[in-house]
Amino acid sequence: MEIPLHLIEQLKKNEEIARKFNEIEISILSILNFEDFFERLLFQIADKFNIPHIWLSIIRESSICEQLRDSSESEALKSAIAFVAQERFISIIKDQKPVLVNRNLTFFKDLIPDTLTESIGSLAIAPITLDGKLVGSINQADGDVRRFEPGIDTSLLEQLAQKVSLCLSNVTAHEQLKFLAFHDSLTGLFNRGVFERILDREFSRAKRYDSELSLIFFDFDDFKTINDTAGHSIGDKALCFLANTLSNLKRKQDIVARLAGDEFVILLPSTEKKCAEQFIKRVNEHLEANPLISGGYTFNIRISHGISSLSDEGVSNPSGLLKTADSKMYQHKAEKKKR
Known part of the structure; x- marks a missing residue:
């Protein structure tokens, strides 16, 4: 056929x-x-x-x-x-x-x-x-x-x-x-390794062009209490809540990272310490006005902070900038406990 x-x-x-x-x-x-x-x-x-x-x-x-x-x-x-x-x-x-x-x-x-x-x-x-x-x-x-x-x-x-x-x-x-x-699997922020590379780059850039550079170290107050009270799933939501707050309030050029556990950092290029303090103020006001509500629980998230900048004594390299902010954060946390 x-x-x-x-x-x-x-x-x-x-x-x-x-x-x-x-x-x-x-x-x-x-x-x-x-x-x-x-x-x-x-x-x-x-x-x-x-x-x-x-x-x-x-x-x-x-x-x-x-x-x-x-x-x-x-x-x-x-x-x-x-x-x-x-x-x-x-x-x-x-x-x-x-x-x-x-x-x-x-x-x-x-x-x-x-x-x-x-x-x-x-x-x-x-x-x-x-x-x-x-x-x-x-x-x-x-x-x-x-x-x-x-x-x-x-x-x-x-x-x-x-x-x-x-x-x-x-x-x-x-x-x-x-x-x-390159990112933290829970929050989606940059991880420590990536942040340290960015810190090296921005530190060198600030030195070369004689511009300012500030770093804020954040620590989640009483995070263990949330885990113990509501469970780790709510604790994870609290970490993501704080991560999103920092990301949403930062400028486009700022870098936010989760270093470990309940520790976060933000690097602010071309920013003096006074402006970094204003950023912290905005974060605290936002957290105060917007508590985390999840699983039948309501938590007012509070943070301790420490700020460092290139003009600080002893800051001669990128790791010094990070360590100075870390040290000031612990001082702030200790002062809050005394109060």
Whole structure:
């Protein structure tokens, strides 16, 4: 029985599409960071399939949203991402199957980045997952209303989404390992090793340019009481609460780290001691006005502190700056106990 010519042509077309998908997969397999992974992926798809518009829609509540927001320095990638609320995304994509649409495109506007200002005739949405959980979609658009007309076979598009999801899992695992190498696993702040390297750099910079540098050493008062009273899970929440307070109140150039246990430090470049004191005042006022409420407990978190700066006696190197602040923190704690 002779195979119809149109079926032969379709098979050839499918084979060519499959070959291109395979080339894309090979090109992204070895990439182990979010920015390069997504940038290469979008470029390859656009190039091999002559797609005029391609971008990502990422669910705001997904595990990769914050990493993509914070890590991406590529303006091209930033302009190719639309962040969408989970509830809205699910209302648009009711399951994890690709969607083709060429009518009522305004319904899908939340998936489209603001940078895409040209009118589109048809749209293909391929949901992607991470470890089985929906995190967003890869979207392709064309001015031609027939390019992604509903009813066209989406099996190859679904395969691409599945392969991307598998590769994304590898990238995520590598990014998490890299994050843990530089950050405290509980609070997400820089760890001691990273902070000491930053301290060396900023100390040298301040000396070279004859600028100020201050360091504040914080210690969580009566942290053991929280652990003993409410348990370690509430104690962990208290540490994260303090870490978030310091992070939210600091300036962009300031560096916050968790050194160990209930000890935190913040490095303030180009900052005199008076300004460092103002920062401590803001932290104390915030903690006083915002107690930690968790698990049926309410705790007013209080901290002891010590400030050091380059102008302090005996501060001749980075470790001296840290030790001076540490010593003053213990003096402050002892004075509070006497009172």
